[in-house]
Amino acid sequence: MTTTDFGALGLIEPLLRTLRDENYTQPTPIQTEAIPHLLSGRDLLGIAQTGTGKTAAFGLPILQHLADGRQKPQPKTTKALILAPTRELAIQIAQALRTYGSRLDLRQAVIYGGVGQKPQVDALRRGVDIVVATPGRLLDLMNQRHLRLDGVTHFVLDEADRMLDMGFIHDVRKVVAQLPKDRQTMFFSATMPNAVTGLASDILNDPVRVEVTPQSTPVDRIDQSVYFVEASDKNSLLTKILREPAFNKTIVFTRTKHRANRVALQLEKSGISADAIHGNKSQAARQKALKEFTNGRTSVLVATDIAARGIDIDDVTHVINYELPNVAEDYVHRIGRTARAGASGVAIALCDPSEQAYLRDIEKLTKQTLTIAGGEPAEHDPANANQRRGSNNQARGQRHHSPKPTSNKPNGSGPSGRRPKNRKFRGQKQNRAA
Numbered sequence: 001m002t003t004t005d006f007g008a009l010g011l012i013e014p015l016l017r018t019l020r021d022e023n024y025t026q027p028t029p030i031q032t033e034a035i036p037h038l039l040s041g042r043d044l045l046g047i048a049q050t051g052t053g054k055t056a057a058f059g060l061p062i063l064q065h066l067a068d069g070r071q072k073p074q075p076k077t078t079k080a081l082i083l084a085p086t087r088e089l090a091i092q093i094a095q096a097l098r099t100y101g102s103r104l105d106l107r108q109a110v111i112y113g114g115v116g117q118k119p120q121v122d123a124l125r126r127g128v129d130i131v132v133a134t135p136g137r138l139l140d141l142m143n144q145r146h147l148r149l150d151g152v153t154h155f156v157l158d159e160a161d162r163m164l165d166m167g168f169i170h171d172v173r174k175v176v177a178q179l180p181k182d183r184q185t186m187f188f189s190a191t192m193p194n195a196v197t198g199l200a201s202d203i204l205n206d207p208v209r210v211e212v213t214p215q216s217t218p219v220d221r222i223d224q225s226v227y228f229v230e231a232s233d234k235n236s237l238l239t240k241i242l243r244e245p246a247f248n249k250t251i252v253f254t255r256t257k258h259r260a261n262r263v264a265l266q267l268e269k270s271g272i273s274a275d276a277i278h279g280n281k282s283q284a285a286r287q288k289a290l291k292e293f294t295n296g297r298t299s300v301l302v303a304t305d306i307a308a309r310g311i312d313i314d315d316v317t318h319v320i321n322y323e324l325p326n327v328a329e330d331y332v333h334r335i336g337r338t339a340r341a342g343a344s345g346v347a348i349a350l351c352d353p354s355e356q357a358y359l360r361d362i363e364k365l366t367k368q369t370l371t372i373a374g375g376e377p378a379e380h381d382p383a384n385a386n387q388r389r390g391s392n393n394q395a396r397g398q399r400h401h402s403p404k405p406t407s408n409k410p411n412g413s414g415p416s417g418r419r420p421k422n423r424k425f426r427g428q429k430q431n432r433a434a
């Protein structure tokens, strides 16, 4: 395949050249479906998770429109506005757009809270082509008259379901109220609960609907397994698992910030380089932890759900759910940190007896039964135990299974020792150049 695939979508040469440099040989499904409609000016409702290539799906058409007959933006205005729920995601989107637009002469600003506002205000003063922002700080700067939205021609709402979960929906509506009616709107969400559907129908105008098919969602490409373990044995099991050399870039998830700190400390004490990332850390500390992890100086990042949302780090080899999330959708988001854009990955859950109900919710949502890597479900949950015994017997043929979690030896290529499944986007570049 060549970049004529991207060319056939109607993209201009400077963008095609950058895609070639980035080694994007073939558009992902959401890019193939969305880009022609977006280039023609339609609104879009995209149902897709992070990792599907959605940033380029909306970013490339916006860049192309803005580059076409570009007029300088007015002071304190922007032409494109992209809203994201977290600062990490905002920074990543901005970085991606900077890369994709590197051959175009466009100005960009990224706006998020938790840091001083002066550099952001300075960046807006002359006016910009693109603003990527989290809603709270954006409203703050708008209220202080550092930015007006009356020049916006392109609006993207990313991860709308997460905006809702994080309580940003009112802020989002306040922002939308300031936008010109005549604009192109792109709306992305991994899930479509009623409130999100309502918001979508309020802000979109006759949108094209693009849903990335289940086969291409990361969950199917991830080798998933579970260890049944007592809560008090989780630390020693985690250390044992992480000592395996294959686990060279692992994200460990906890439910709370406090636990994230404790787990990271415990790992450091055991001689495993680890850092924690969560909402109580300063923006600088979070960025530093991400950088050290990205460049391989720390091999384990311990994260809470919100802090990890939207993290786009290439080559995450494993995701370990030290604690299972009590919201099943979060499991899907968590394990999506591995298996980015076509790569396959490994996800391991450590499930104590109090978490077995969460596990059942997860399996119901993903329509998959996780393979047992070690331990047995607690006896007080007979329904689950019976179901498990069945799946465990099946698994025995494929993998080494031992009944006590502490005696498990995680296999280097993943807990199952199986080869990764076929990839959906084989032959594609899987990493974005830093």
Ligand code: AMP
Pocket (backbone or CB within 6 Å): 023, 024, 025, 026, 027, 028, 031, 049, 050, 051, 052, 053, 054, 055, 056, 312, 314, 340, 341, 428, 429, 430, 431, 432
């Ligand atoms: P996203 O879902 O936008 O966060 O993209 C996930 C990852 O896929 C990022 O690291 C992108 O650089 C990468 N990516 C996006 N589109 C492509 C493509 N067509 N070929 C290869 N990698 C891609």
